[in-house]
Amino acid sequence: MAKLLARQSAHDILIRKLTTIFDVSPDEEEALRGLPLNIRLVDADADVVFDGARPTECCLLISGFLFRYKGLPNGARQIVSLHVPGDVPDLQSLHLEVMDHSLGALAPSVVGSIPHSAIRDLIRRYPRIGDALWRDTLIDAAIFREWVTNVGRRSAYQGMAHLMCEFVTKMRAVELAQENECPFPLTQAELGDATGLSPVHVNRTLQELRSDGLIVLTGKVLSIPDWNALKDVAMFEPRYLHLRSETTS
Amino acid sequence: MAKLLARQSAHDILIRKLTTIFDVSPDEEEALRGLPLNIRLVDADADVVFDGARPTECCLLISGFLFRYKGLPNGARQIVSLHVPGDVPDLQSLHLEVMDHSLGALAPSVVGSIPHSAIRDLIRRYPRIGDALWRDTLIDAAIFREWVTNVGRRSAYQGMAHLMCEFVTKMRAVELAQENECPFPLTQAELGDATGLSPVHVNRTLQELRSDGLIVLTGKVLSIPDWNALKDVAMFEPRYLHLRSETTS
């Protein structure tokens, strides 16, 4: 019955997420709750889907944190996105047969697998849900664009601040973060792989942000004393997240 | 009748492009040829769609070259994608009301506007075309991921090489480039905005690539004496382009 409870909240988080990007009708909510979910636990640092794989199902992140990354032949790694509960990080596998990147876990996580066939059925019966899912992958793409910009045209200091603004905003959207405090599961090495920096420089950049009073980052919790100040140094403009209601100032 | 001719080849290029990513049936080709196209010319450096706009139509690039970019408050600019004929660079506007970036022209270009309504009708009647268009936006996203990696984890030398490999591969896919020679419309400043480098360093990087015999770049034509050599320094793996037939080695 713990499993039943998990199933309940699993669909809840999906619906909460979809509500942030489109107007879910009662009918559609009902249909979404009918999605089969094969729930499993994954360890921190474990890979959920591998580069080169040909998935036949998508992963709904129920709790914990996932990330997508590309490994280079020379051993380097680039993290290309961070995911919070409610996200379906490999939704693209519905129309792209083979994975061009891997999906890993930043922390111990709970994921639910949904067969492609179930999603396709759902879309056939509820075209608006299909549009919403398409929209979701388009928002993914918008975030990638912002990341290109982050890595290409922002300094380490600005880029780090931007990554934090985005993460907290996404967490707030699904009601998993307070106004100014938020779980923050990344190690400094992972922050480096996400921002294109070396671990050492990540450390120094964090110290700068700390001593400037922009962040308080201890262990796995980030708090932001002055949101507007951080947003300004990051040049953070949440428009690219395409959220329905502005949860940000 | 010049206009009629343009219309003909306009639909041709769209079909040629879609053929690179899915199997277009005769019926579907017919339907695609029925799409209304409002053709217009755009100057080099002119903007086609502005950041913040709410488009009601999509742009098919018929000839010339477009690019997408984000402007930062501090005046910097990041180019996030390059587009070749056959592309519909603002297809995302179908489900994302407001533009989070701008669309500009690298060279004098011909674009055809297609009303959202016409695309939606087409998708309703031919769901497989809908899937193909979704797939196209997913490939866009895959390219963004690769660009994050390019800017974050490749050196100037490697990143420049990678950009060229990708561009030439896309051009070859729609049969607009020879094996080892290709139009290449970017100025060095634009190359800098695409790779996250300063114009000066672009210049020096190009000289290095030239003196290593990897590229011959004169005016607006790029030729590649040894594809495998360039591909190797770039760590270019075309899988992320998700082309149906491998046009690359």
Added chain:
DNA sequence: CGTACGATTGAGAGACTTCAACAAACGTGG
């Protein structure tokens, strides 16, 4: 209580930037 991983610090090197000047190419109008 040791071991391993993550965080921190220092020092030196390298990649890339900025500033500034100049040369070459291009388009345009006379």
Added chain:
DNA sequence: CCACGTTTGTTGAAGTCTCTCAATCGTACG
């Protein structure tokens, strides 16, 4: 068709951001 102005490409020198290497420290976990 040439002269001109503007854009693009090229070069030098100095500076800065970020990296690498390497060592140390803290801390969580078995």
